[in-house]
Amino acid sequence: MSAVLEVSDLAVTFGTRDGLLKAVDGVSFSVSRGEVLGLVGESGSGKSITGLAIMGLIDAPGRIARGSVKFEGQELIGKNENTLRSLRGRRMAMIFQDPMSTLNPVLRIDTQMIETIRAHEKVSEKAARARARDALAKVGIPSPDERLLAYPHQFSGGMRQRVAIAIALLHGPSLIIADEPTTALDVTIQAQILSEVQTLAAETGTALVWITHDLSVVASLADRVAVMYAGRLVEEGQVADVLTQPLHPYTKGLIESVPSRNRRGSPLAQIPGMTPSLACLPEGCAFRPRCSRATEICLEAPGLTQHVGGRRVRCFHPSSNLGGGA
Amino acid sequence: MSTPILSLANVSKRFVKPLDASERIANLLGAHREPQIVRAVDRVDLTIMPGEVVGLVGESGCGKSTLGRIVAGIQDPSEGVVAFKGQDIARMNKAERRQANLAVQMVFQDPMGSLNPRMKVLDIVGEAPVVHGIIPTQQKERYVSDLLGRVGLDASAMRRYPHQFSGGQRARIGIARALAVNPTMLVCDEATAALDVSIQAQIINLFVELREEFGLTYLFVSHDLGVVAHVADRVAVMYLGRIVELGSTEAMFASPNHPYTQALLSEVPQLEPKKRKFSALNSEIPSPLRPPPGCSFHTRCPHAFARCETDRPAMQEVGPGRLSACHLNDR
Numbered sequence: 154m155s156a157v158l159e160v161s162d163l164a165v166t167f168g169t170r171d172g173l174l175k176a177v178d179g180v181s182f183s184v185s186r187g188e189v190l191g192l193v194g195e196s197g198s199g200k201s202i203t204g205l206a207i208m209g210l211i212d213a214p215g216r217i218a219r220g221s222v223k224f225e226g227q228e229l230i231g232k233n234e235n236t237l238r239s240l241r242g243r244r245m246a247m248i249f250q251d252p253m254s255t256l257n258p259v260l261r262i263d264t265q266m267i268e269t270i271r272a273h274e275k276v277s278e279k280a281a282r283a284r285a286r287d288a289l290a291k292v293g294i295p296s297p298d299e300r301l302l303a304y305p306h307q308f309s310g311g312m313r314q315r316v317a318i319a320i321a322l323l324h325g326p327s328l329i330i331a332d333e334p335t336t337a338l339d340v341t342i343q344a345q346i347l348s349e350v351q352t353l354a355a356e357t358g359t360a361l362v363w364i365t366h367d368l369s370v371v372a373s374l375a376d377r378v379a380v381m382y383a384g385r386l387v388e389e390g391q392v393a394d395v396l397t398q399p400l401h402p403y404t405k406g407l408i409e410s411v412p413s414r415n416r417r418g419s420p421l422a423q424i425p426g427m428t429p430s431l432a433c434l435p436e437g438c439a440f441r442p443r444c445s446r447a448t449e450i451c452l453e454a455p456g457l458t459q460h461v462g463g464r465r466v467r468c469f470h471p472s473s474n475l476g477g478g479a
Numbered sequence: 480m481s482t483p484i485l486s487l488a489n490v491s492k493r494f495v496k497p498l499d500a501s502e503r504i505a506n507l508l509g510a511h512r513e514p515q516i517v518r519a520v521d522r523v524d525l526t527i528m529p530g531e532v533v534g535l536v537g538e539s540g541c542g543k544s545t546l547g548r549i550v551a552g553i554q555d556p557s558e559g560v561v562a563f564k565g566q567d568i569a570r571m572n573k574a575e576r577r578q579a580n581l582a583v584q585m586v587f588q589d590p591m592g593s594l595n596p597r598m599k600v601l602d603i604v605g606e607a608p609v610v611h612g613i614i615p616t617q618q619k620e621r622y623v624s625d626l627l628g629r630v631g632l633d634a635s636a637m638r639r640y641p642h643q644f645s646g647g648q649r650a651r652i653g654i655a656r657a658l659a660v661n662p663t664m665l666v667c668d669e670a671t672a673a674l675d676v677s678i679q680a681q682i683i684n685l686f687v688e689l690r691e692e693f694g695l696t697y698l699f700v701s702h703d704l705g706v707v708a709h710v711a712d713r714v715a716v717m718y719l720g721r722i723v724e725l726g727s728t729e730a731m732f733a734s735p736n737h738p739y740t741q742a743l744l745s746e747v748p749q750l751e752p753k754k755r756k757f758s759a760l761n762s763e764i765p766s767p768l769r770p771p772p773g774c775s776f777h778t779r780c781p782h783a784f785a786r787c788e789t790d791r792p793a794m795q796e797v798g799p800g801r802l803s804a805c806h807l808n809d810r
């Protein structure tokens with residue numbers, strides 16, 4: 154499988170009154186055709202900024218400080234805005250938690266969709282309308298012909314998110330970055346959307362980066378998972394491996410703190426303390442003050458090391474039930 | 480048998496949804512649009528025993544918060560009887576009603592929205608117990624300091640304002656404020672929904688500890704079935720204002736009776752890594768302004784038959800301590 158997206162050593166900084174914040178610091182991963190990568194982490198860990206940086210959507214005071222983003226073999230960092238904009242409409246698309254960040258509240262859905270199609274392709278209005286209708290049908294919107302004539306406010310939150318997804322899919326992009334698109338929705342609606350997205354990725358070969366704070370969404374949707382903490386990638390691997398045998402103490406803590414009926418009434422494992430502020434990260438490993446495995450060596454910054462099964466972890470003392478690594 | 484700490488009998492809550500601008504204009508032009516009625520809570524019976532944790536689940540808009548506010552005495556029902564320790568609160572005198580209201584406290588999802596940003600934590604937590612004569616003013620600082628310690632905050636927190644805390648710390652302040660008036664019951668409305676998982680775990684553990692320490696009873700409202708499954712002894716499932724299934728957490732999760740409960744449980748993403756096909760209920764919850772007749776779930780139910788479209792199914796016993804409102808149980 155060839156990589157649709159290859160991110161290496163990506164770093165994004167924000168100049169603030171507290172100094173230079175490293176919101177994303179040396180993140181690397183790749184996604185292949187038809188593959189779903191789950192990007193997880195708690196709020197502020199740098200997930201959205203990573204997604205926006207890939208799409209070329211970082212605005213001042215943010216800045217891409219270093220690194221490379223290769224999309225279908227083409228380097229995006231340093232590309233001019235026109236090239237990026239044309240790629241964004243056609244070859245890659247982003248879906249946000251709030252669908253209204255993509256939808257125009259005062260335009261009818263058909264107007265918006267037809268405009269989007271004709272911005273990138275020379276097709277007749279009639280052909281564009283037919284495509285728009287098919288796209289709505291594909292994401293499970295009932296009576297699409299009728300719904301094309303509606304305005305965004307006439308849709309429920311779940312339906313609006315479907316419309317945003319349908320718009321993202323219009324040009325059959327090879328990459329979609331989805332930033333918590335189902336977080337605000339009910340489980341029933343989330344399940345419908347996940348099911349449709351899963352089918353679409355499999356059918357069209359679209360590579361998908363699914364950003365979420367919810368490990369269970371990753372478990373049911375993704376092939377691989379990358380875990381972020383304080384702007385860094387701390388662990389990456391196949392979903393089945395990472396969720397059953399996490400190597401990094403933070404990943405392990407996250408998994409154990411998910412409530413479920415299997416451990417009803419018993420105390421949940423909790424990670425002590427709270428996420429550090431980027432303005433005052435601890436020296437060495439950023440997780441050190443919360444980590445039960447920390448030793449003196451953790452005062453130095455751990456690098457990302459390779460482990461068996463194509464896994465990577467950033468920790469001096471990864472769980473040792475697996476071979477490989479340090 | 481002991482007396483329930485709280486019971487609801489045939490409780491309904493209706494809201495009038497006023498006409499919007501376009502509807503008012505339509506009326507000027509001769510249309511006859513009337514304000515619509517939302518039955519947020521529709522003839523609910525629920526009994527909560529001392530020391531129990533009852534979970535309340537359902538999709539957004541199904542009436543969970545409204546039911547929670549009725550239980551906490553913040554809203555009065557349009558119909559039906561709410562009894563606190565066996566006594567109808569509508570027939571209580573002022574002093575009794577105040578006692579009942581103090582005894583049931585509410586903890587909200589958005590601690591920032593429910594904490595006065597201009598008040599120091601000392602006053603946020605300490606004001607109510609002083610006003611209600613639970614402690615004399617001179618003892619306020621000691622009292623607040625003890626409470627903060629109890630919810631895992633440093634006593635120095637009382638000198639600060641809400642915005643100076645993280646989300647998890649604000650949730651703790653909200654809990655301290657609720658505990659300050661010695662409640663016997665807490666209604667937690669999506670109390671951990673805004674928190675990161677690792678912080679949510681800390682707060683859920685705190686709820687469990689407090690339950691043991693103070694013998695608290697809980698109504699735990701959440702759209703997150705994992706959270707409810709973890710904390711609740713019994714679960715009530717709500718759909719369009721009605722409770723459609725009620726039973727022990729264990730039994731309900733093992734074998735849900737009502738088709739809606741079955742659908743809801745099957746949609747919960749699990750941590751077990753296996754790519755699975757979601758079985759998707761293939762439509763959305765209908766508007767509470769126009770709930771379907773008969774069984775209100777019939778528009779989405781894979782098992783619906785003719786009778787479901789006309790007769791409202793009553794809650795009936797389907798197992799020890801288990802109730803479900805579905806006609807399939809008569810077949």
Ligand SMILES: Nc1ncnc2c1ncn2[C@@H]1O[C@H](COP(=O)(O)OP(=O)(O)O)[C@@H](O)[C@H]1O
Pocket residue numbers: 167169174176194195196197198199200201202203214215431
């Ligand atoms: N406009 C901004 N100015 C300063 N810092 C920012 C800005 N946007 C994001 N950040 C910082 O970047 C970090 C990562 O943010 P984000 O990627 O949104 O996190 P996530 O999506 O994982 O919750 C945050 O800690 C935040 O402080």
Ligand SMILES: Nc1ncnc2c1ncn2[C@@H]1O[C@H](COP(=O)(O)OP(=O)(O)O)[C@@H](O)[C@H]1O
Pocket residue numbers: 494495496517518519537538539540541542543544545546767
């Ligand atoms: N104060 C109010 N005025 C009008 N309608 C309301 C009011 N409060 C709630 N509702 C309506 O009642 C229904 C139930 O709401 P709510 O109890 O908040 O549900 P949930 O907490 O399950 O999401 C919704 O349709 C909501 O719009």
Ligand code: SF4
Pocket residue numbers: 401402403438439440441442444445446447448451455467468469470471
């Ligand atoms: S490097 Fe050290 S402090 Fe960091 S996660 Fe590993 S053991 Fe913990």
Ligand code: SF4
Pocket residue numbers: 737738739774775776777778780781782783784787792804805806807
């Ligand atoms: S009463 Fe009928 S429609 Fe309602 S849940 Fe049962 S089978 Fe489905």
Ligand SMILES: [Mg+2]
Pocket residue numbers: 200201202332
């Ligand atoms: Mg984000």
Ligand SMILES: [Mg+2]
Pocket residue numbers: 543544545
């Ligand atoms: Mg609510």
